[in-house]
Amino acid sequence: MKCLPATQGIGLLSSHILKRFSSSKRWQARQLKDRFTREAAVQGLKSRAAFKLLQIDEKYHIFESGQTVVDLGYAPGSWSQVAVARTQPHGRVLGVDIIPAQPPKGVSTIQGNFLDPNIQAYVREFVRDANRGRPHPPSTNLDAEHDDTQLKSDANASSDKQTDPKQWDRNYSVDVVLSDMMMNTSGISFKDHAGSMDLCHAALQFSQEVLRTGGHFVCKFYQGAEDKALEERLRKLFRKVHRLKPESSRNVSIHWPRKTQQ
Numbered sequence: 001m002k003c004l005p006a007t008q009g010i011g012l013l014s015s016h017i018l019k020r021f022s023s024s025k026r027w028q029a030r031q032l033k034d035r036f037t038r039e040a041a042v043q044g045l046k047s048r049a050a051f052k053l054l055q056i057d058e059k060y061h062i063f064e065s066g067q068t069v070v071d072l073g074y075a076p077g078s079w080s081q082v083a084v085a086r087t088q089p090h091g092r093v094l095g096v097d098i099i100p101a102q103p104p105k106g107v108s109t110i111q112g113n114f115l116d117p118n119i120q121a122y123v124r125e126f127v128r129d130a131n132r133g134r135p136h137p138p139s140t141n142l143d144a145e146h147d148d149t150q151l152k153s154d155a156n157a158s159s160d161k162q163t164d165p166k167q168w169d170r171n172y173s174v175d176v177v178l179s180d181m182m183m184n185t186s187g188i189s190f191k192d193h194a195g196s197m198d199l200c201h202a203a204l205q206f207s208q209e210v211l212r213t214g215g216h217f218v219c220k221f222y223q224g225a226e227d228k229a230l231e232e233r234l235r236k237l238f239r240k241v242h243r244l245k246p247e248s249s250r251n252v253s254i255h256w257p258r259k260t261q262q
Contacts, residue, residue: 049078049079049180050078050079050081050082052220053078053079053082053083053178053218054082056218056244057082057086059244060216060242062176062216062218063082063083063086063087063091063176064086064087064175065087065088065089065090065091066087066090066091067087067091067092067175067176068091068092068094068127068130068173068174068175068176069083069087069091069092069093069094069174069175069176069177069178070093070094070096070123070127070174070176070177070178070210071083071093071094071095071096071107071178071180072096072097072114072177072178072179072180072181072203072206073096073097073114073179073180073181073182073199074095074096074097074101074103074107074109074178074180075095075097075099075101076101077095077101077102077103077104077107079178079180080093080095080103080104080107081104081107083107083176083178084104084105084106084107089135090134090135091134092108092132092133092134092135093106093107093108093133094107094108094109094110094123094126094127094133095107095108095109095110096109096110096111096112096114096119096123097109097111097114098111098112098113098114099111106135108126108132108133110122110123110126114181114202114203114206115199115202120206123206123210124171124209124210127173127174127210128170128171128173130170130173171209171210172210172211172212172213173210173212174207174210174211174212174215175211175212175215175216176215176216176217176218177203177206177207177210177211177215177216177217177218178218178219179199179200179203179217179218179219179220180220181199181203181220182196182199182220183195183196183198183199189222189224190224190225192222193221193222193223193224193225193226193227194224194226196221196222196224197221197224197226197227197229197230199221200219200221200230201230201233203217203219204217204219204230204233204234204237208237217234217238231243
C-alpha cells in the first residue's frame, strides 16, 4: 500500500474545499438575484417553491375552503403554507416527510419515510377522522343554528340525486394530494429520473386510495424517458391531466390532474 505524502494530501483537500466554497458562492449569488427567492422572504414563505403552487392554483383552482390536503415531502413547508392559506378557514393540511422540520402554522405533520407501508397506513388513519387536524373556531348558538340549517338544506338537496359512494366513504377523504418528494440527486440524469418516477408512482398509488371523486393530484418530477408512462397512467385515472413548467420553476415539470368520475 502506498501512502500519499502529507503535502499531497493537504493539496487535494484544499482543492476540494476551494471548489465547494466556489460552488456555494455561486449558489448564494443566484439566490440573491432570483426575484422569487426575494419575494418569498418578503412574504414569509419557507421557499420560492410556494410560487409554483400558487401559479398552478391561480390557473386551475385546485384549492377550496374546508378541503383536506396531504402534502408528501412537505419540508421545508412552502407548499403546505399555500395549502393552509387557500383552504381557510376550516381546511386541514397534513405534511409527511422523512426529514425532521418545523411545520408551518396550521399544518399537522408525520415524520417518516412515505415509502414505508406503515407510514402510509398511519396517514390513511389520520385523514379518515374528518375532524383530526382541523381548526375549530369557537361557535356561537347562532352559528350552531345556521350549521344545522345548512346540514338540513344539503341533505334535502342531495336526496333527489344519486350520490357517488366515494363522496361519503371515509377511505376517500382527501381533496388534494401534493407530492414534492425528491430523492437526493446523484448528478446522473437517468438515475435521478428513475428515482423521481418511483416516488411519483408511489404518490399516485396513494392518491388512488384516498382521493375523493373530483379531487386533485399535483406531482413534481424530473423529466426523462419514463415520464410518458406516468402520463399514460394518469390519463387512465383522471378526467384531466395537465403538464406544466411554472414560471417560477428552474428545471422541473409538474402534473396536476383532476380525479376521474367513476
